[in-house]
Amino acid sequence: MHIKNFIKYSLIFFLLFSGKILSAAELTNLTPGQVNKSLNNETLVIDIRTPREWQTTGIIPGSHPVKFFDQNGKYDTQQWLAAVQKLQSSPDQEIILVCHSGGRSGKVGKLLSKKLNMPNVSHLQNGIKSWIKEQRPTEKACTATQTC
Structure with a gap:
């Protein structure tokens, strides 16, 4: 009987602390093509760069x-x-982050997925640079201080 309890508790310990099985969501790197496909569904694409960028x-x-x-x-x-959250249609909505070259969006994505346990967070690998390099379209950004 003690062996069964030992095995049961060992399995629970392993599942909780193995770091792989029950770990926080991992940040996914997406290509411009993958981001483009996501634009047609409920994915929320957020550009975290500065207004000047x-x-x-x-x-x-x-x-x-x-x-x-x-x-x-x-x-x-x-x-x-x-x-x-004002932009999200649901708390588990997929979010894709975009920055200039992928560095900032990668850091923010890791913060969201690992520290804040947000599911479904990805980022555009190599940022808007990769989007533009593939000659994909862009549009003028409208902000609260700028009319379009």
Whole structure:
């Protein structure tokens, strides 16, 4: 009887602490083609770059410009999440993050998926640069301080 309990508790311990089976969601790297396919469904594409960057290159059509970092590299996660939640149709809606080259969106994506346990978070690998390199369309970004 003690052996069965030992095995049962060992299995529970393994499942809880193995780090792979019950770990937080992993951030997925997406290609421009994969992002493009996601634009036709309920996926929420969020461009986390700065307003100056949005004006320089434009944004992916259908994406939402919601900057994450300020000009000093600081951020307010709660304020940003509040803005994103207003855009979400459900808490588990797939989110794709976009930045210039994939560095910032990767960091933010890992924060969301690992630290905040948000499911379904991905990012555009190599950022808007890869989107533009494949000659995919962009559109002018409309922000609260800029009319389109």
